[in-house]
Amino acid sequence: xxxxxxxxxxxxxxxxxxxxxxxxxxxxxxxxxxxxxxxxxxxxxxxxxxxxxxxxxxxxxxxxxxxxxxxxxxxxxxxxxxxxxxxxxxxxxxxxxxxxxxxxxxxxxxxxxxxxxxxxxxxxxxxxxxxxxxxxxxxxxxxxxxxxxxxxxxxxxxxxxxxxxxxxxxxxxxxxxxxxxxxxxxxxxxxxxxxxxxxxxxxxxxxxxxxxxxxxxxxxxxxxxxxxxxxxxxxxxxxxxxxxxxxxxxxxxxxxxxxxxxxxxxxxxxxxxxxxxxxxxxxxxxxxxxxxxxxxxxxxxxxxxxxxxxxxxxxxx
Numbered sequence: 001x002x003x004x005x006x007x008x009x010x011x012x013x014x015x016x017x018x019x020x021x022x023x024x025x026x027x028x029x030x031x032x033x034x035x036x037x038x039x040x041x042x043x044x045x046x047x048x049x050x051x052x053x054x055x056x057x058x059x060x061x062x063x064x065x066x067x068x069x070x071x072x073x074x075x076x077x078x079x080x081x082x083x084x085x086x087x088x089x090x091x092x093x094x095x096x097x098x099x100x101x102x103x104x105x106x107x108x109x110x111x112x113x114x115x116x117x118x119x120x121x122x123x124x125x126x127x128x129x130x131x132x133x134x135x136x137x138x139x140x141x142x143x144x145x146x147x148x149x150x151x152x153x154x155x156x157x158x159x160x161x162x163x164x165x166x167x168x169x170x171x172x173x174x175x176x177x178x179x180x181x182x183x184x185x186x187x188x189x190x191x192x193x194x195x196x197x198x199x200x201x202x203x204x205x206x207x208x209x210x211x212x213x214x215x216x217x218x219x220x221x222x223x224x225x226x227x228x229x230x231x232x233x234x235x236x237x238x239x240x241x242x243x244x245x246x247x248x249x250x251x252x253x254x255x256x257x258x259x260x261x262x263x264x265x266x267x268x269x270x271x272x273x274x275x276x277x278x279x280x281x282x283x284x285x286x287x288x289x290x291x292x293x294x295x296x297x298x299x300x301x302x303x304x305x306x307x308x309x310x311x312x313x314x315x316x317x
Contacts, residue, residue: 013283015274020250024288028167028249029270036246037268038131040085040139047265050245052238054265055081055256061138067121071114079143082121084129084136088269090187092129094120095143095158107156108184144264147257149230152222153177153193157184158256161197161235164272164284165251168243169294169305170236171287171313173197174279175204175229180219188275193217195224196280200314202232206281213281233306235263240302242268287313 036042047054058080059073074080078099084092094112098105104112112120121138123129130136150159157178164172174194178184181191188194193214195207207214207224216223229235239253242265252272256264277284290312298308 013286014277015284015288017274019285020274024166024250025271029251030247033247034270037248037251037270038086040083040087040267041137043265043268046245050241052241052245052265053261053263055144055258056142057139058142059140060085061121061125061140064122064125067118067125070118070121074140077140077142081141081143082117082124083139083141084124085139086130086132086134086136087124088131089189090185092120092124097143144256145259147230147259147262149227149257150175150177152220153195153217153224153227155179155182155184155217155219157182157186160186160266161229161255161257162272162276163236163239163253163255164276165239165243165253166288166291167249168240168299168302169291170199170239170309171291172276172280172282172284173199173202174276177207177217177224179209179217181210188273193224194275194279196276196282197229198314199236199316200310202229202235203227204229206279208275208278211278230257231263236306236309237302238263238265240305244302282316287316 036046041060044054044057058077061067079097082094095107096104097107102111104117124136124138127133127135144158146158155178159175159177162174162176163170174196176186176188177193177195178186179191179193186192191210193207193209195204198205204225204227209218215225235255242251242253246268248270252269254266256266258264294308298304
């Protein structure tokens with residue numbers, strides 16, 4: 001079941017951190033546009049104007065004096081997510097699945113008292129989880145109910161889809177699957193599975209867990225590969241439109257599959273990591289080079305960019 005994923009790393013086509021920073025992030029991502037993706041509130045407002053759906057916003061807490069009004073502003077909501085507006089890497093996110101006389105019940109069953117959640121929100125406002133440790137805002141969103149497509153290969157939590165978009169063209173994709181080791185979070189550094197996706201068909205091809213290739217989920221025992229992602233063309237087009245929305249030429253687009261609403265834009269990242277290459281078992285640099293040689297007409301519309309990617313990268317694994 002387990003094999004080393006590193007045998008292919010010496011081959012041409014693997015994108016390293018230095019080259020990613022110098023040739024793609026610094027060249028294609030104007031610093032003036034970083035706030036569009038670093039602040040989830042701004043991203044939501046921008047996405048709404050471009051008719052890209054995101055998890056519905058319930059409330060925003062901007063000042064410490066507003067923390068004690070938390071319960072009143074959530075009247076009628078027994079499940080929700082608390083997030084820092086400028087957080088990264090999933091830090092500071094608390095998912096509440098129910099509210100009882102005992103307190104706020106997290107998805108893992110732990111209970112937070114009112115004082116606990118007030119303290120957490122105050123920590124968010126103080127900037128403990130924010131980029132640059134600057135003062136932040138706390139956003140309250142409706143809780144995602146994951147579509148059942150990944151249920152057999154998910155340990156609690158919410159799996160998400162990461163797509164690297166270069167010059168508006170989806171270049172590489174993966175699904176991040178929560179595990180017991182990651183405490184139900186879709187975070188590769190904390191132990192989630194990264195499963196590479198076929199750009200052409202949206203099917204899971206390969207999977208990596210803690211730098212080891214795996215074929216089955218370590219907690220559920222179910223096979224990871226072969227799962228087809230529904231709404232794949234819509235997901236790809238949403239990712240491509242994120243370029244038109246932000247003007248960032250090298251972008252990580254994170255989406256979730258909600259049971260009722262379908263694909264939702266979760267967040268954008270102007271500095272996406274390169275672990276996606278491990279998950280796919282193929283280097284990213286060759287695909288970026290192909291995009292640079294694409295005919296000019298390809299770049300005109302999001303639909304055209306998606307169509308080109310699905311044709312050129314089909315079977316490229």
